[in-house]
Amino acid sequence: MRTSIVFLSALATSVMGANSTTYTLPAGFNVGLVDSSERSAWCSAQRNTCPDICQDGTRLNSCDSNTLDFSCVCADGSTPDVTPFKQTVPFFVCQANYGQCINSHPDDAEGQRTCKKNAVCGSKNATEEADSSSSSTTTAASTTLAMATSTDSTASQTSSVAAASATTSNPAVALGGDMTKYSTGFMAGLMFVAARMIL
Incomplete structure (x- = not known):
């Protein structure tokens, strides 16, 4: 019985690993400096945004507020790049990393300019893109009719x-x-x- 549980656990980990989103926190970013309630809000936003990015449903949609590891796998098995979108973990991390970078260069104008240059955070709105895609399909159908x-x-x-x-x-x-x-x-x-x- 114990062997079966261990096997099933290993299988689940393997499947989750195969479908998980690969995202690496930026070098120098300190997760510990972000309040736990804020990380929890980030994960909640990530889970809400993933279905809009996928549009046709999700197979896997999770986020760990302690580590900020998340998974966004669409119903068709594809793993979208969520980085260009607002309200995702990479978006929030990018903004927080910019803040941490500025704080670590208090009297260094050049260092702060570098912080700003490196802070290229997502700007797309997944909800608007999903609505736009749905509207385009409806318009095309109406035009055909x-x-x-x-x-x-x-x-x-x-x-x-x-x-x-x-x-x-x-x-x-x-x-x-x-x-x-x-x-x-x-x-x-x-x-x-x-x-x-x-x-």
Whole structure:
């Protein structure tokens, strides 16, 4: 029994390791200087952002607030690069690292310039990108539907015009082609019959 538990534990670790996100904290960043409640908030934001980045659901979505190790694996098994996005662990670490860097160069303008240069934090909004992608799909579907409806409507109008043309030309042919010699009453009756056939 104990052997089975150890085996299952090792298997789970192996699977988790294979699907985990590879992210290395920046050199010089001190996790211990970040308050535990703040790290917990970072992890919460990371877990909320991962599904928006994946868009089609997640297979693995976890974050350890003690170490800031996290996993974001999409339903299709892919592991997205979350670094360009706001509200992710790399985003928060980048900002905090910038603050720690500035604090470690209190009277060093050149050192602070280097801190700023190295602080390239994510700027994309995963929620807006997910909404935009969904909106684009909906717009494309609406455009296709509108084009299909327009085509059907045009075809219907064309066939109605063709039918009307065929209907109104038939009496003229049947009566010898010259309608001017017939009375106005007969013409009105003929037009009425033609109109009824169209409708």
